[in-house]
Amino acid sequence: MRTRPLKVALLGCGVVGSEVARIMTTHADDLAARIGAPLELAGVAVRRPSKVREGIDPALITTDATALVKRGDIDVVVEVIGGIEPARTLITTAFEHGASVVSANKALLAKDGTTLYDAAARHGRDLYFEAAVAGAIPLIRPLRESLAGDTVNRVLGIVNGTTNFILDRMDTAGSGYSEALDEATALGYAEADPTADVEGFDAAAKAAILAGIAFHTRVRLDDVHREGITEVTSADLASAQRMGCTVKLLAICERAADGKSVTARVHPAMIPLSHPLASVREAYNAVFVEAEAAGQLMFYGPGAGGAPTASAVLGDLVAVCRNKLNGATGPGESAYTRLPVSSMGEVVTRYHINLDVADKPGVLAQVATVFAEHGVSIDTVRQKGKDGEASLVVVTHRAADAALSGTVEALRKLDTVRGVASxxxxxxE
Incomplete structure (x- = not known):
C-alpha cells in the first residue's frame, strides 16, 4: 500500500458532509485497504465556522472554499454544498488545480452539467456524482458503465422520497394533501419550504441527469416537462383505487420508437397495483430501467438522508481515488447521439379525466363527440349524477398529449361541462 495519503477537501459539512467526514474517520482502515492508500481529510469549507462539528479537527475548518480548492496538493474535492454558485466555480477551479471531484449536486448537473464535463475532460480529471440521483441506490454507475454496451430505451421511476411519502399517506391512510405534507415535515422528510419537492423541481433535475446518461445525449433541466403533486386530491386517489391503481410522482425518460428523439418528464400518474413501483412505500425511491438486451431492471432503496447519500459519495470517492493511483480517469460525458428532446405534446400515453357536467340527457354524447373530433379514443366512461349535477370520468386509449390538451380545451367551452376537475x-401498463 502507498503510504502517502490521498488528500480530500470537503465543501460543505451539513447533514451529508458531516456523515462523509464521520465515515472517512471511522472506516479509515477499510477505505485505505480498498483504495490502496490512506485518505486524509485536508480541509473542510463551511459558512459558519463557529458551529461545533463533532469528530472534525477545528484546525481543518475554513470559510475560504476557493483557497482550499486552489491548494494544489488536494487530490479529490467532495462538493456537497448544492446550488449553482459558488459550486460551479469551485468545481471548475478544483479541476484547474489538479483535483478530481465527487459531487451530490443534482441542480448544477441538470442545469449546467456540460460546463463541468468539459472542464473535467480539459484537465484530465474525474467527475463522479452517484449521490446526485436516488441517494444510496447504485444507479448512475450501472447506467454509465454496466449498461454501456446495451441500448436503454426507457427509465421510469420514483426519485423523490418526500412526494412518495405524501402520496402514500394519501392512498393508504386517507390523508388529505395538507395533512400528509404536515406529517412529512414533522418526520423530517419535507423541508420547511417544500417547493422543490412537491412542485417536481427536484425530480426534474434527476430526470435530466438520468436521460442524458441513458440516451447518450445532452438533456438540461429546461428540457424536462414538470408537474408537481399539489393538485392531486383524495378524489384522484379514490378514482385510482377503483381502477386498480395508485398515484405516484414519476420521472419518465424515453427514447422515441424510431430512435430519433427522446423525452423527459415528471408528473403524477396512475400506475397499476400490479406494477412493482406501486408497492414502493413511504420515502423510498425505485427506478425501472428498460434496455434492449438486459430487459427490465429495477433499483430500489432509500433515496435521501445523510447516511444513505454519504454512502454514495464514499463509493465515488473510492473509485476516484483508485483512478488517481492508477493514473487513469473514469468515464466522462457520453453525448455522441446528439438526440433532440421532443416536446411534451408528442408524448403518447393514456389519460384519466374527471369532468363536472350537467346531469341531463345528451351530455355524454357531446363529450364523446369532442374526444372523437380531436382523435382521442375513449376506453371507459363512468357517470354519477345527483340533483342536476354529475361527475363524468373518462379513461382514454393511448393518445398524444397535444391531442388530449386540445380535447380538454374544447370540453371547457361546452355549456354542459361545468369544470375539468382533474x-x-x-x-x-
Missing part, C-alpha cells in the same frame, strides 16, 4: 396520465 387530468391524470396512466402509466406503467
Amino acid at each position: 387530468i391524470m396520465r396512466v402509466e406503467g
